[in-house]
Amino acid sequence: MEFSIDESAIQAYVDGRMEAAERADFERWLVEHPAEAERVAALRQIMDALRREYEPVLDEAIPEALLTTRPRPRAPAWAKAASWAGLGVALGAAIGAAIGWRLHVPAHEGAALPRSPLAHYAAIAHTTYSPEVRHPVEVGADQEAHLVAWLSKRVGFPLRAPNLDKEQFSLVGGRLLPGEPGPVAHFMYQCSNGRRVTLYIAPPPAGNAETAFRYTREGKVNVFYWVDKRIGYALSSVDVEREELLGLANDVYKQLNP
Amino acid sequence: MGEPEQIVALIPRLRRYARALLGDRAAADDLVQDTLERAWLKLHLYQSGTNLRAWLFTVMHNAHVNRLRGRREEESLDESMYELVASQPATDGLLIRDLDRAVRSLPDEQREVLLLVVLEDMSYEQTAQTLGIPIGTVMSRLSRAREKLRLILSGQAASPRLQRVK
Structure with a gap:
């Protein structure tokens, strides 16, 4: 053959x-x-x-995190016309106005905004701890009173862990992080489908009394941050998109400033 | 359907391939996420009208290879473990009986070829293009992958025990 x-x-x-x-x-x-x-x-x-x-x-149902990797539609023409720095300021202004908060828009509007160390370090902390399955926090939400008392003592000012139940996010717990000039408190929240947000509360940055409510993106991390009464706050998330995170940040701000 | 919609529509297939490639669900979805992020960033490099599925799988292959760097030692260990397992008599309790584990015991480059051909039903040519290798390499990897699976599962292949009880 x-x-x-x-x-x-x-x-x-x-x-x-x-x-x-x-x-x-x-x-x-x-x-x-x-x-x-x-x-x-x-x-x-x-x-x-x-x-x-x-x-x-x-x-199988596609996990939401995979669907949200898709970039949002292009920014409207007015935003495209503005430089990114200008957009950042405009966004800060819009968001600040939305929550009825006093703004400190820099006089040199349109100039490049310096990168915020607060947002940067908050994003690093988020990236480090939010994927953790076994050890996302040092002290769990089941010991919330102890957690808040401990972190307050270490950062040197009274803290509260905001309650985000209304937005379907529950406290996972928190940890202490090293920082400059002093230790940082880090709270983690999670919703039922596993998406996480972290709240980074930093000691007073030198010479930075107050900063407008701002949004930035550090790599994959969405961050809303502000400095209030000389304390820096940053709410970060990879999984939660900007608009939803804004709602959460808004609520955090209100609860910390009743 | 535009390219973004086509990409979203292909997510289940990317997930299936990644699951078979890595076994672990979380690791697989992590790879898919990495792939999608790269794809969105590089979509402008994709030539309209060419095969979007093949392009996406190429992006995934690159993401996977990138992740594997620095893990080569681990893999060669796995290979030698396979030799050990394969030399065991068929009655030995240590024999890998589980298909999923047998697939995972294949060298990475063989597994990729096997899964594109079998799960994605890609032509040999398309598989070669997707992975950036000659078609002869596709054929030899495919043949070796299958033969290894058969050896690992030998005596089991015809048995209904092969199907995992869920």
Whole structure:
């Protein structure tokens, strides 16, 4: 018989990718080679099992985090016209106005805004701890009173962990972080589908009395931050989009300034 | 349907492939997330009209390879473990019986080829393009991957025990 079999032909047969004529030749060859026939049959069975094994993944609900990786539609024309720095200021103003808060828009509007160390370090802390499955916090929400008392003592001013139940986020707990000029309090919240936000409360930054409510994006992290009564606050999240995070930040601000 | 919608529509397939590739659900979704972020960033490099699925899987392959760097040692350990397992008699309780684990015991580059061909039903040519390798390499990796699976599961392949009880 002229028909020659190579390994590629076996693969093509297993994958059902042979033309009818070639397949007929191949099957005749198999009849004469029972050991090969057995091997090919086993391979086909394993491949079927492989497809069945992972098929159910196609029907699983897609985690929200995967859907929110998609960039938002382009900014409106007015925003595109402005430089990013200008946009940052405009956004700060709009958000500040929205929560009825006194603003300190820099006089040099349009100049590049310096990167905020507060937002930067908050984003780093968020990125470090929010993916943690086993050790997201040092002290859990089940010991909230102890947590708040401990962190207050270490940062040197009275703290409160805002309650975000209204937004469906519950306190996971908190931890103490190193910072400059002193330790930082870090609270973590989580909603039922696993999305997390963290609140970074930093000791008074030198010479920075008050800062408008601002939004920035540090890598993948959305951050709303402000400095109030000489204490810096930053609410960060990778999973929660800007608008929803704004609602949360707004609530945090209100609760800390009743 | 525009490209963004097509990408979203392909997410379940990216997840299936990543799950088979990595086994662990969280790690798989992490890879998918990494892939999607890269895809959105690089979408302007995609040539309209070419195969978007193949392009996305290339993005995922690159993301995966990137993550593997520095983990080569671990992998070669896995390979030698496979040799050990394969040399055990079929009655040995240590034999890997679980299909999912058998797939995971394949070297990474063989597993990628196998999963694109079997789960994604990609042509050999498309698989070669997606992974940036010659078609002959696709064929030899595919053949070796299958043979290893067969050896690991030998005696089990025809048995209904192969199907995992969920």
